[in-house]
Amino acid sequence: MTVVEHDLTLPLSEEAVRSLNAGDFVYLTGEIFATAGLPTHDRLLGCLDGVEPLPFDMQGGALFQLGSLNEEAEDGSLSIVYMNPTTSTRFNAHMPRLIPGLGLRATGGKGGLNAECAQAMAKCGCVYLSFLGGGAQIITAGIRKVTGIGWPEMISHYRIVRIEVERLGPLTVGIDANGSSIYDQTAASAQEKRSAILDEMRAARDAAGS
Template sequence: MTLRTHQLNFPLSRSDALSLRAGDQVVLDGEIVVTAGLPTHQRLLRCLDGEELLPMDLRGASVFHLGSFTREVEGRLELLYLNPTTSTRFNPYMPRLVRGFDWHAVGGKGGLDTACSQALQEVGCVYLSFLGGGCTLLSQAVTEILEVGWSDMLTHYRLVRLRVKDLGPATVAIDAHGRSLYDEEHAAARQQRGQILDHLATQRNKARQSIS
């Protein structure tokens, strides 16, 4: 299979999301929003319920599970790092957030579950998998901090809108057509489980025989 790499402007449009396929590589330019906060996702749901006002416009945004630390230096904001966090923690919240805010690109590391994949397909949204531990590479792609929301929260829980250049590459791990590389890997692992257990049992018996 030929590896396809796309350099795209963000926030990602629905048409661009639909043009991508699972396994494609994406390099990001433009504006993204990041947060690593479980309480942040709960707060976003309250915004959808009309219980709280949003600190920034998130309609159609590209929102990623990337932890960050920002500080103010001589009147300007400075970002110290950008690093992926595990998306599976947000499974209960993502379907409603994707639908409610009409997101066409989300991401982080570790993937999302089947209910989330269904919401992505419904809205026309991809899940991008970022390099775990790729803090230095990802941080270098940030060119500007545009906006910080909910400064009353812990730094890495805040919503931070960034301008990036050459962020990535990230892998399309769940595409907008319902294909999930995570589901495929899980299925393959389940299929091979019996063979793996049989092999381990054989090796264990050999080890016992060599000792006795």
């Protein structure tokens, strides 16, 4: 199987996103948005409901579920010591509204998102990018600087951090804008193998008992 790699610059166009297929590798250059907070995602939904303004315009952007260890200077500036993905399924209830509401072209973390989220991505032209779990060193190597902090009154890993990155990756297209999911494919493959193994075990048992 040939691995297809894409070097993409943010913000992303719908055309660029729809050219990606599940299983492709992606490198990102530009500015991303990152947070690991459930309360932050709740607050973003509130912004869509008019409770308060959004801290950033994310149209065409990428919002990733990434946790980080930060160092804050006396002037309030932030530097990232390391960054690692958190489990995206925690945000299944949020993303079907946030994807169209924020105009996202990419989201991601680890573990994938559910079918309702995949439907929203297919409708809007958005992909889920999978980060290597435990790959903090690889992820952090792509970070150049923090360019903005949204909601600084929140604890550090709940803030939305805008980060300039250069060739961040490789990231795997886990769910593409056509709704194809490597997570669904893996589950189906595992189920097929499980059925085959059980059939072999039954045949062996029956042979032993005859």
